[in-house]
Amino acid sequence: MAIQVYGDPGSGSLRRVITAASIMGIELERVPVDLFKGESQTSDFKSRFNPHGLTPVMVDGDTILYESSAINIYLAEKVGSDLLGTTPAERYQVLQWMFWSGEQWRVFATLVFDERIGKRFVGQAEDARIVELAFGKIHAAAAVLDAHLADRRFIAGDRLTLADLDIAGPFSQSARTKLPLTDYPNLVAWQQRLLDTVPAWAETKREVDARIDGALAGAGIVL
Ligand SMILES: N[C@@H](CCC(=O)N[C@@H](CS)C(=O)NCC(=O)O)C(=O)O
Structure with missing residues (x-):
């Protein structure tokens, strides 16, 4: 099955x-x-x-x-x-960045999504203090990522791993939630590299965009 x-x-x-x-x-x-x-x-x-x-x-x-x-x-x-990496050392790097992504990165992007988009669907306004707190955390994490990616093409090792997908997650909604990521050129270039070289990442972006933009339009919500 x-x-x-x-x-x-x-x-x-x-x-x-x-x-x-x-x-x-x-x-x-x-x-x-x-x-x-x-x-x-x-x-x-x-x-x-x-x-x-x-x-x-x-x-x-x-x-x-x-x-x-x-x-x-x-x-x-x-x-x-x-x-998941091919050697124990590589695997621990992949896991390190996957855990990091959950603790330091995605959680704050999710908070912004809930404030800026989720609340709109139930007729509530975003809480600016929550967005400000999350943006501060996102800036701090983005600076670390940007420095890490200055001389690397991927997050762990020299090819795509699950760490890249975990850290790329927030880019699924970042244009709609207006995450402050444009000041981090290495991060932006890495995300574009994923879209250009990983067909499934580009294809699933189209799917996410169609679904969320359709739901926003259906509910008459303009971001
Ligand atoms: N850390 C979880 C996050 C899961 C999560 O937040 N899922 C959202 C969609 S991206 C959801 O199912 N939300 C439903 C709800 O809040 O009712 C994971 O990576 O799976």
């Missing part, structure tokens, strides 16, 4: 899994979950898949996993992919 992934095409987290699976040649059965209708927040979804009501969720036989990074590590180990 095919590996199933539950998620909404507008989700930057799902995008990381779809992209990684595509690169690894893993066929996924996609099960749509409409986040704009709250389909991940039902008691059925929470009790069966993820008590937090968040997606994506992967089902592979008896294995049910949430958290995109864990799903990508699971998939990479299943097929022995080099996306």
Whole structure:
């Protein structure tokens, strides 16, 4: 039976899994979950898949996993992919940056998305203090990334790994949420490199954009 992934095409987290699976040649059965209708927040979804009501969720036989990074590590180990590094040293670098991404980077981009876009769908205004706090954290992390990428083409090693996909996640919504990233030329160039050299990253961007822009237009929201 095919590996199933539950998620909404507008989700930057799902995008990381779809992209990684595509690169690894893993066929996924996609099960749509409409986040704009709250389909991940039902008691059925929470009790069966993820008590937090968040997606994506992967089902592979008896294995049910949430958290995109864990799903990508699971998939990479299943097929022995080099996306997770080929030596122990490389693998620890990949893991270091994946954990860093969750702790220092994506969490603040998600906060901005919730304030600037999520709240608009329920008729609320953004809290400027929360956005300011998140922007401060994003600036600090972007400066570290920009310096790290000054003499590197990819985050860990000299080729694409899961660390790149994890750190690229916030770019899925950054134009809509107006993240302050344009002052970091190495970061901007690295993101463009991913779009230019990783077809699945470009393809999933189109999917995310179509879904979110369509939902915004449908709700009459102009950012
Ligand atoms: N750290 C989690 C983030 C999961 C997450 O925030 N998912 C969002 C979509 S990107 C979601 O399902 N939101 C549904 C909701 O808030 O109701 C991961 O990487 O999987």
